[in-house]
Amino acid sequence: MNIKAVPPHITDAEWEVMRVVWANKHVTSKEVILILESKMNWKQTTVKTLLGRLVEKGVLDTEQDGRKYIYKTKFEEMVFIKDYANNLFQRICKKDIGHVIEDIIKEQTLSFNDIKKIEETLMNKKELAISEVDCQCISGQCECSLHQHGEKPKSAG
Amino acid sequence: MNIKAVPPHITDAEWEVMRVVWANKHVTSKEVILILESKMNWKQTTVKTLLGRLVEKGVLDTEQDGRKYIYKTKFEEMVFIKDYANNLFQRICKKDIGHVIEDIIKEQTLSFNDIKKIEETLMNKKELAISEVDCQCISGQCECSLHQHGEKPKSAG
DNA sequence: AAGTATCGTTTACAAGCGTAAACTTTAATC
DNA sequence: GATTAAAGTTTACGCTTGTAAACGATACTT
Numbered sequence: 001m002n003i004k005a006v007p008p009h010i011t012d013a014e015w016e017v018m019r020v021v022w023a024n025k026h027v028t029s030k031e032v033i034l035i036l037e038s039k040m041n042w043k044q045t046t047v048k049t050l051l052g053r054l055v056e057k058g059v060l061d062t063e064q065d066g067r068k069y070i071y072k073t074k075f076e077e078m079v080f081i082k083d084y085a086n087n088l089f090q091r092i093c094k095k096d097i098g099h100v101i102e103d104i105i106k107e108q109t110l111s112f113n114d115i116k117k118i119e120e121t122l123m124n125k126k127e128l129a130i131s132e133v134d135c136q137c138i139s140g141q142c143e144c145s146l147h148q149h150g151e152k153p154k155s156a157g
Numbered sequence: 158m159n160i161k162a163v164p165p166h167i168t169d170a171e172w173e174v175m176r177v178v179w180a181n182k183h184v185t186s187k188e189v190i191l192i193l194e195s196k197m198n199w200k201q202t203t204v205k206t207l208l209g210r211l212v213e214k215g216v217l218d219t220e221q222d223g224r225k226y227i228y229k230t231k232f233e234e235m236v237f238i239k240d241y242a243n244n245l246f247q248r249i250c251k252k253d254i255g256h257v258i259e260d261i262i263k264e265q266t267l268s269f270n271d272i273k274k275i276e277e278t279l280m281n282k283k284e285l286a287i288s289e290v291d292c293q294c295i296s297g298q299c300e301c302s303l304h305q306h307g308e309k310p311k312s313a314g
Numbered sequence: 315a316a317g318t319a320t321c322g323t324t325t326a327c328a329a330g331c332g333t334a335a336a337c338t339t340t341a342a343t344c
Numbered sequence: 345g346a347t348t349a350a351a352g353t354t355t356a357c358g359c360t361t362g363t364a365a366a367c368g369a370t371a372c373t374t
Contacts, residue, residue: 014361132268
């Protein structure tokens with residue numbers, strides 16, 4: 001019964017470090033320091049602090065190798081990405097999700113192949129589609145309650 | 158030359174308050190307090206503090222009405238949603254954006270109509286599609302640099 | 315063996331955030 | 345006009361985050 005584990009929360013600075021860990025199967029602090037030094041302009045100890053916090057939080061595992069550590073992630077990047085995305089969709093009225101997805105598509109750069117893949121995903125999604133998404137906001141936190149039939153008001157002028 | 162203004166950063170707690178402001182054209186602190194009291198279990202002053210900080214940050218405008226204020230937003234909800242979404246896409250390799258969008262679609266609940274709209278958006282997007290998205294990561298922060306032709310490695314086993 | 319370069323660990327410290335008590339002002343009521 | 349209730353303002357306080365300096369332990373060098 002694989003409970004979909006919500007990963008620990010990581011901060012922006014920690015995310016930068018994690019990208020290095022994800023891109024390389026395993027890393028040492030030195031490697032992370034070198035990779036991030038120009039992008040982030042961090043002192044060495046800053047990276048070390050962040051690695052330490054990530055270990056504390058249970059995001060990274062360490063394996064000793066002489067006097068140094070090899071750091072490995074315990075969570076795939078996608079877990080954090082999904083968490084971040086879910087976080088966004090939890091802040092909005094469920095009825096608006098489709099609209100937000102449209103907006104994302106308009107905003108981001110996509111290749112022909114990306115589009116093809118998304119189209120396929122959408123085709124499959126039709127099987128699971130419903131006729132109307134249920135707004136799950138509390139009254140007063142979205143506009144749905146202000147009118148009858150679930151549709152959001154277009155121009156409440 | 159409408160510069161796309163990045164809105165001030167608002168915190169999670171502030172976002173809860175903003176949802177009330179967005180849902181109602183304008184609100185008083187009392188209204189916000191009433192609307193959020195059961196969901197958030199906040200004391201009255203907590204809401205007042207948050208409203209105060211939002212005004213400080215320039216997210217809300219006030220208009221005095223006797224001894225009380227009428228609060229109005231200076232930014233539409235969509236501005237913050239877009240900002241949040243962009244924030245996500247800035248943390249990942251550009252080549253993965255399509256994949257993440259697919260994932261979002263799989264994960265979220267959508268109506269037939271949502272799907273239809275997204276399909277239309279995708280159709281239009283084809284005009285702007287490119288043959289290959291350029292990874293904009295620095296070397297060491299994504300896997301693209303580990304091989305030749307832009308395609309991400311499937312299973313680097 | 316002594317010196318030095320490298321790792322990791324501890325401590326630091328200001329700003330931001332969640333959450334609220336205490337205080338002040340002002341409008342409404344008796 | 346004095347009292348009270350309702351708004352806003354000030355102060356608070358512990359935790360998190362970004363960013364590091366200082367310190368201690370250890371491995372390589374001479």
